Structures are given as C-alpha cells and as structure tokens.
Amino acid sequence: MSEVIEADFIIPLSLGEQRLDRALAELMPEHSRSRIQGWIKSGAVSVNGQVVRPRDKVATDDVVSVHAEVESQERWEAEDIAIDIVYEDDHIIVLNKPAGLVVHPAAGHGSGTLVNALLHHYPDIAKLPRAGIVHRLDKDTTGLMVVAKSLVAHTSIVEQLQTRTMGREYEAVVTGVMTGGGCVEQPMARHPQNRIKMAVHPFGKPAVTHYRLIERFDAHTHIRLKLETGRTHQIRVHMTHLHYPLVGDPVYGGRLRLPAGASEEVAEAVRGFKRQALHAKKLTLIHPESGEEMSWEVELPEDMxxxxxxxxxHQSEV
Structure with missing residues (x-):
C-alpha cells in the first residue's frame, strides 16, 4: 500500500544557506536523507515552485514543497469503532465525524482512527489508496466527510477536489464581532518555527475561504464558510489571519475573550469549549457513477x- 506525502515548509533562519537535502532532512526527521535525495532528484520536491538539485542551497523564508509517494510498510488493523453513516452505496460513504476522532493513522495515532474503523466495517477498502480517504477533517472538527468505496469513486472525488467542484460548507463560532462577510485569499505553508502549525506565507499554496455572517453576539460571531481549496487548517489559519480566531482553538485561538458582564454559566460555556468550534455542515458532490449532483447536511453537534x-x-439579558 502506498502513501502520498504532501508537505510545505518555510525555511527557518537556522537552516538558511544549507543544502536542500540537509535542510529537508532536518524538517522531516522521520525520513532518511537518501529517501529525501531520491524525492528531490525525481522532481517531487520544489523550492518556491522551482525544481532544484539536492545540493542547491536554500535561503531563509524559502518555501519547500514535497509531493512524494512512498510504500507504506505498516499494516493498519481493523477495529470495531462505531461510524455515523449518513449515506452509503456501492461507491461512496458519507459520514458524520465526531470530535476527537483522528482520520488517518500517523505517528502517535496508530489505532483508534477512522481508517481503523473503516477497515472493520468495509474490509475491501484496504485495496484502495489510503483506505478510501480522499480528504480529511482535523481531529477535533466535526461533520461531513466522504470516503471512496471503489477505485472509480476514488479517482472521481480526487478530481473533484482538484478542480474545486466539490462543495464543502462549514459553520464556526469565532472570537470578535464581525461587521460583514467576505473572502480570504491568502496562500499557506508550514509554519517556519512550529511544524504542527500552518501560516499565511507569500510563497505558500493558494488558499481561498469565503465567509458570511449568521448571527452576531456581544463578543463573538456565528459564521458560515465555504472552501474553494482544502489546505491543512485552512479555516483556522484564515480566520486567525483576520483576527477572528475560532473559539476554543488550542493552536490558533489566542487570548480568551468573554462577553462583558457574562454570567458564570455563559463564561463557563466559552471557557470550557476546548476544541475549535468548527463543523463541516454541508457536502455537495457529483456521484462518480450516476453523474448526479448530491448534497447532504447535518445539524451542529451538541457542544456547539x-x-x-x-x-x-447572554445577548437577551443585556
């Protein structure tokens, strides 16, 4: 079973003027330097959009992009984990992911993931790339995902994602009172100092997020968002870039803000929300076999x- 490695890194000051292969080996210590050299030679690595050689030097703030395929030596185990199925046929599964469920096995999460659950309920899905996973939601983001059950579906959905024809709409609660909707069109790449974070960067990959207001509160706003692209942490980074971070976001959330004069009950609801307040509300796609446009929508989870x-x-009391 092969795995596609996709990553973007901004070269930090400490690695400026290093050879590309050495710098990338520092940024991706889980892969050997010889493997990384092979990726560079095959054109699977670019610097600021240009294919270069392993010995070429990188500069501080260069963006290094990796798109490589490797053979996975790991066999993922099937696990009896419940899945909330919204729709299913011979080609696709649409599910409502709960908070706390990791989508794909990775370092630190080798079991208890959606993939482990899918392998239990659909053993044949092991024959597909990445066990049918074509897009992800962050661990603590809830809502709709589609999983491919056939190679035809896998190919079709990947193409729909690449051509931006698959519709994904989210709802979120952000800190701060927005005055209106709009569009964020800011490229993104891996944060230069913190590998678990993404950041807006001029040499990053294009990222476009549309948003509109649903309801304003004293210190927060309920919004609806639509993605054109699907970068890692895109909504979370783009809203933070606008200075309206998602409530509860442990990585990008910033300083806690409470409504003025909030009761203890209201304060605890905001203070006690320990995940990003983000839900994948609606999913629209073209069915890979019938060509029919299909759409699903699920209610917000109880915590939101x-x-x-x-x-x-609180709004009604002030």
Missing part, C-alpha cells in the same frame, strides 16, 4: 449548540 444557546442567552 450549547455554546450558541449560551451566547444568545
């Missing part, structure tokens, strides 16, 4: 409904 109820309650 409670958070919104508390913000509305």
């Amino acid at each position: 409904l409670h958070l919104l109820a508390m913000l509305k309650h």
Whole structure:
C-alpha cells in the first residue's frame, strides 16, 4: 500500500544557506536523507515552485514543497469503532465525524482512527489508496466527510477536489464581532518555527475561504464558510489571519475573550469549549457513477449548540 506525502515548509533562519537535502532532512526527521535525495532528484520536491538539485542551497523564508509517494510498510488493523453513516452505496460513504476522532493513522495515532474503523466495517477498502480517504477533517472538527468505496469513486472525488467542484460548507463560532462577510485569499505553508502549525506565507499554496455572517453576539460571531481549496487548517489559519480566531482553538485561538458582564454559566460555556468550534455542515458532490449532483447536511453537534444557546442567552439579558 502506498502513501502520498504532501508537505510545505518555510525555511527557518537556522537552516538558511544549507543544502536542500540537509535542510529537508532536518524538517522531516522521520525520513532518511537518501529517501529525501531520491524525492528531490525525481522532481517531487520544489523550492518556491522551482525544481532544484539536492545540493542547491536554500535561503531563509524559502518555501519547500514535497509531493512524494512512498510504500507504506505498516499494516493498519481493523477495529470495531462505531461510524455515523449518513449515506452509503456501492461507491461512496458519507459520514458524520465526531470530535476527537483522528482520520488517518500517523505517528502517535496508530489505532483508534477512522481508517481503523473503516477497515472493520468495509474490509475491501484496504485495496484502495489510503483506505478510501480522499480528504480529511482535523481531529477535533466535526461533520461531513466522504470516503471512496471503489477505485472509480476514488479517482472521481480526487478530481473533484482538484478542480474545486466539490462543495464543502462549514459553520464556526469565532472570537470578535464581525461587521460583514467576505473572502480570504491568502496562500499557506508550514509554519517556519512550529511544524504542527500552518501560516499565511507569500510563497505558500493558494488558499481561498469565503465567509458570511449568521448571527452576531456581544463578543463573538456565528459564521458560515465555504472552501474553494482544502489546505491543512485552512479555516483556522484564515480566520486567525483576520483576527477572528475560532473559539476554543488550542493552536490558533489566542487570548480568551468573554462577553462583558457574562454570567458564570455563559463564561463557563466559552471557557470550557476546548476544541475549535468548527463543523463541516454541508457536502455537495457529483456521484462518480450516476453523474448526479448530491448534497447532504447535518445539524451542529451538541457542544456547539450549547455554546450558541449560551451566547444568545447572554445577548437577551443585556
């Protein structure tokens, strides 16, 4: 089974003027330098969009992009984990992912993931690339995902993602009071100092997020978002870039903000929200076999409904 490695790195000051292969080996210590050299020679690595040689030097703030395929030596185990299926046929599964569920096995999460669950319920899915996973939601983001059950579906959905014809709409609660909707069109890449974070960067990959207001509160806003692209942490980074970070976001959330004069109950609802308040509400795609446009929508999870109820309650009291 092969695995596609996709990553973008901004070269930090400490690795400026290093050879590309050495710098990338520092940034990707889980891969050998000889493997990385092979990727560079095959054209799977670019610097600021240009294919270069292993010995070429990189400069601080260069963006190094990796798109390589490797054979996975790991066999993922099937696990009896419940899945909330919204729709299923011979080609696709549409599911409602809960908070806390990691989508794909990785370092630190070799079991208990959506892939482990899929292998239990659909053993044949092991024959597909990445066990049918064609897009992801962050561990603590809830909502709709589509999984391919056939190679035809896998190919079709990947193409729809690449051509931006698959519709994905989200709802979120952000800190701060927005005055109107808009569009964020800011390229993104890996953060130069913190590998678990993404950042807006001029040499990053294009990223486009549309947003509109649903309801404003004293110190927060309930918004709807639509993605044109699907970069890692895209909504979370783009909203933080606008200075409206998602409530509860442990990575990009910044300083906690409470409504003025908030009761203890309202304060606890905001303070106690320990994940990013983000939900994949609606999914639209072209069915890979029939060519029919299909769409699904799921209600917000209980924790977000409670958070919104508390913000509305405070609003009605002031």
